[in-house]
Amino acid sequence: MRRLGYVAAIALGIVLIFWKITLSRQFTWMNGDDTVQQVLPWLQMQAREWRHGQFPLLDPYVWCGQSLIGQTQPGAMFPLNWLLFLSPMTHGRLQVPILNAYFVLIHVLGAWAMFALLRMLRVGRPAAAVAAVVFGGGGYMATVDWPQMLNGAIFLPVVLLFWIRYLRAPGKLVYAATAGVAAGAAVLAGHHSAPVIILATVAGLTLYSLVARRSVWVAGGLAVFGLFFFLVGAAQSLPAMEYWRVSYRFVNAKEPVTFDQQIPFAVHRHYSLDAASLPGLVINGFHRDAALNPFLGAGVMALAVMGFLTFRRTRTARIFLFLAVYSLFLAFGENSILHGLFYARFPMFDKLRNPSMLVLGVHISLIVLAAFGLEAMRKGRDLRRPALWLVRIGGVAFVGLAALYVLDPAKAATQQGAGQFALFSIALGSVVLAPVAPMTRMILAALLMVVETGSNSTKGYPDREMGFANFDLLSRHDDVAAFLPKGELYRITIDESVGLKNFGDWYGMRQVNGFMGMSINMFREQWRPELPALLGARFHLGEKPRLPDQVKRFTGRSGVSVWESAEYAPLAWTAHGFERIGEGELAERYQRGWPAVREPLFALTGEARPAVCDAPDRLRLSDIRGHYGRIEATMACDGLVVFSSAMLPGWEASVDGQPRPILEAYGKLMAVSVPAGEHTVEFRYAPRSITIGCVLTLVGLIGAGVWWWISGRPGSVFRDPRRRAAT
Numbered sequence: 001m002r003r004l005g006y007v008a009a010i011a012l013g014i015v016l017i018f019w020k021i022t023l024s025r026q027f028t029w030m031n032g033d034d035t036v037q038q039v040l041p042w043l044q045m046q047a048r049e050w051r052h053g054q055f056p057l058l059d060p061y062v063w064c065g066q067s068l069i070g071q072t073q074p075g076a077m078f079p080l081n082w083l084l085f086l087s088p089m090t091h092g093r094l095q096v097p098i099l100n101a102y103f104v105l106i107h108v109l110g111a112w113a114m115f116a117l118l119r120m121l122r123v124g125r126p127a128a129a130v131a132a133v134v135f136g137g138g139g140y141m142a143t144v145d146w147p148q149m150l151n152g153a154i155f156l157p158v159v160l161l162f163w164i165r166y167l168r169a170p171g172k173l174v175y176a177a178t179a180g181v182a183a184g185a186a187v188l189a190g191h192h193s194a195p196v197i198i199l200a201t202v203a204g205l206t207l208y209s210l211v212a213r214r215s216v217w218v219a220g221g222l223a224v225f226g227l228f229f230f231l232v233g234a235a236q237s238l239p240a241m242e243y244w245r246v247s248y249r250f251v252n253a254k255e256p257v258t259f260d261q262q263i264p265f266a267v268h269r270h271y272s273l274d275a276a277s278l279p280g281l282v283i284n285g286f287h288r289d290a291a292l293n294p295f296l297g298a299g300v301m302a303l304a305v306m307g308f309l310t311f312r313r314t315r316t317a318r319i320f321l322f323l324a325v326y327s328l329f330l331a332f333g334e335n336s337i338l339h340g341l342f343y344a345r346f347p348m349f350d351k352l353r354n355p356s357m358l359v360l361g362v363h364i365s366l367i368v369l370a371a372f373g374l375e376a377m378r379k380g381r382d383l384r385r386p387a388l389w390l391v392r393i394g395g396v397a398f399v400g401l402a403a404l405y406v407l408d409p410a411k412a413a414t415q416q417g418a419g420q421f422a423l424f425s426i427a428l429g430s431v432v433l434a435p436v437a438p439m440t441r442m443i444l445a446a447l448l449m450v451v452e453t454g455s456n457s458t459k460g461y462p463d464r465e466m467g468f469a470n471f472d473l474l475s476r477h478d479d480v481a482a483f484l485p486k487g488e489l490y491r492i493t494i495d496e497s498v499g500l501k502n503f504g505d506w507y508g509m510r511q512v513n514g515f516m517g518m519s520i521n522m523f524r525e526q527w528r529p530e531l532p533a534l535l536g537a538r539f540h541l542g543e544k545p546r547l548p549d550q551v552k553r554f555t556g557r558s559g560v561s562v563w564e565s566a567e568y569a570p571l572a573w574t575a576h577g578f579e580r581i582g583e584g585e586l587a588e589r590y591q592r593g594w595p596a597v598r599e600p601l602f603a604l605t606g607e608a609r610p611a612v613c614d615a616p617d618r619l620r621l622s623d624i625r626g627h628y629g630r631i632e633a634t635m636a637c638d639g640l641v642v643f644s645s646a647m648l649p650g651w652e653a654s655v656d657g658q659p660r661p662i663l664e665a666y667g668k669l670m671a672v673s674v675p676a677g678e679h680t681v682e683f684r685y686a687p688r689s690i691t692i693g694c695v696l697t698l699v700g701l702i703g704a705g706v707w708w709w710i711s712g713r714p715g716s717v718f719r720d721p722r723r724r725a726a727t
Contacts, residue, residue, distance in 0.1 A: 006129045010115055014108045017454040020461050021100040022491045027461040028471055030104055034098045034147050036470040037515045041505035042074040047094055048508055050085040058685045060626040061504035062514025063522045064535055065645040070243025075148050075190030075688025077236045107160035110154035121316055127374035128448040131367050137451035139363035143293045152194025153360055159198050160183040167209045169218030171647035173224045174711045180225040184232025196352040198620040204326040231700025238693035242649050247519045251353050261348045271328050271354040272333020284417035284456050291356035296363050297448035298424045300370045307372030307384050321363040327361025373690025377445055380438040387432035424452045472499045480556040483505040489571045493532050497540025498560050512537050522646050525590050533568045533594035536644050543675050569594050571644040572631050574617040576607040586667050601640050606663045608673050613637035627685035635676045642671040643683045650687030655679050
């Protein structure tokens with residue numbers, strides 16, 4: 001019961017830190033550009049498909065159908081997201097209170113993971129609980145508002161828990177396997193940043209262990225870790241790698257990149273921290289605008305220093321000091337040769353285009369050391385010398401602010417971060433110097449640390465009076481969406497004036513364009529105004545028409561109008577001519593526009609020999625879902641049936657149940673050869689990579705569970721009773 005009490009207290013602490021979205025309806029975390037344009041439409045689209053009894057493997061609503069699971073970031077394979085998709089909806093949409101609860105739950109899970117790590121390190125429950133709340137509600141977890149990144153980050157404490165246990169007892173390979181399982185679970189979360197950070201962290205700890213202990217067992221542990229990392233993450237990583245090989249990723253560079261191309265170093269340079277950003281660890285806002293905010297707090301930093309000075313002779317304190325410095329040098333990006341070596345040689349490291357995200361390793365290390373500092377207070381250790389320095393530093397900061405106020409009052413008023421630093425430094429130093437009982441001192445210091453964390457974690461959340469510039473986009477065009485015909489098969493194009501780039505995902509409407517990675521074939525000549533008609537674009541949404549012959553049908557309250565085209569391709573048709581062309585000829589073909597581009601059907605690869613006949617064909621698209629299309633075709637003679645969905649690996653076609661090869665029609669879509677007569681043509685998106693990946697994930701989870709069971713469940717999850725306390 002006592003353990004459950006601390007677990008509940010940690011959850012309560014996170015709820016209170018995020019009071020703006022848990023106890024009030026005036027604020028929102030869902031106002032970021034990417035959150036509104038990508039994350040929420042992805043979640044909404046998946047929840048809608050789950051409601052229809054379908055597991056969404058493909059997103060049919062953007063760029064003529066793109067792999068949803070291959071995008072990775074939608075988090076289609078993450079169990080926590082499944083709970084969200086099954087939650088009650090209002091008017092067909094995810095409820096804001098449930099989205100808030102989902103967001104806060106991520107932070108609670110991260111705090112619980114941190115508590116488990118600290119208990120394994122034999123930190124007392126009170127100090128461990130406070131440090132856990134600070135991790136779950138502050139630092140990286142407070143700065144980042146992309147759920148898919150946070151979902152992966154919460155597994156880093158678990159990986160550290162079991163990897164450190166393995167390094168302490170290299171013969172226990174089950175610990176390495178469990179660390180690999182946790183790292184693989186971070187892959188399932190969706191975003192690639194957390195797995196890269198985890199792998200870099202494991203590499204650093206392993207290097208430290210080899211230098212400090214010269215253990216020959218580490219190689220075996222790395223092999224086991226890597227095996228279970230691959231197995232558990234396979235359900236997400238295999239489909240992703242299949243899709244990445246045929247798609248572009250937009251990385252804020254001049255040109256998009258493919259999977260086999262390194263992200264340009266200029267991108268890493270732009271998102272690097274530097275030495276000038278170091279004060280940002282304790283002064284909120286003191287960092288480069290292009291990089292992740294590294295703020296953690298003066299209280300955490302001061303307690304971390306006290307913790308290390310007190311327990312500097314212990315191996316654990318030295319490990320986490322090393323990890324903090326190591327992660328910081330990686331986060332420095334172009335300002336660090338260590339980052340350069342990783343960028344050049346460490347697998348997948350270049351895909352982490354924002355090196356400043358590696359500050360996660362800095363934060364988790366400093367919070368561990370801060371927990372040691374709280375333990376030092378509880379045990380009555382002499383901390384007067386660092387406390388005096390803390391008061392002096394805070395006093396200097398206060399005097400500097402006072403002088404700035406005299407010289408430039410307007411500028412002084414903007415230095416809130418520096419003022420907080422001075423306040424909490426002096427307050428914490430005074431608490432340490434106060435003649436009170438050790439437990440009282442620890443409680444007061446813990447309160448200061450939590451208050452400082454809570455005062456900064458949600459500072460950037462806008463309130464209703466300020467306006468939700470991005471979040472309001474999700475309801476601004478409801479009248480436009482209501483006007484568009486339902487039950488008919490067509491696509492739309494979205495102008496920038498609409499604002500909501502993934503309009504199709506949010507409202508469940510097929511869209512030609514979108515805001516996401518896209519397959520290379522859809523990127524070809526995608527800017528040509530004649531192309532959307534070939535892709536079935538009946539309506540254009542924008543303040544102005546996309547083509548001169550489009551007719552205005554409706555204007556919404558937002559000023560966005562619906563423009564209809566007279567000519568546009570259906571989502572299935574036939575062709576009786578075929579021509580193989582080179583990629584350089586695509587531009588000229590697309591310029592012909594629909595319907596002139598229909599015949600002959602052209603492709604960059606493959607062969608077909610359709611017959612030319614005078615009688616018309618008859619087609620009926622009898623079933624169309626995200627991952628499936630069925631066409632009832634009556635062919636007057638041998639011909640080609642086109643299905644208007646982007647050609648991707650994983651699509652299979654059959655005619656009357658017999659498999660048929662797929663042609664990449666018009667350099668983008670899918671077509672199969674169909675003989676004369678009545679036939680049923682089916683297209684099904686069923687990548688083997690998903691099936692194989694899910695099997696491997698189950699093998700990894702079951703294998704690790706069986707191994708743990710036959711090993712006699714070695715030790716407690718929270719601590720290793722065979723070793724003395726780290727502090």
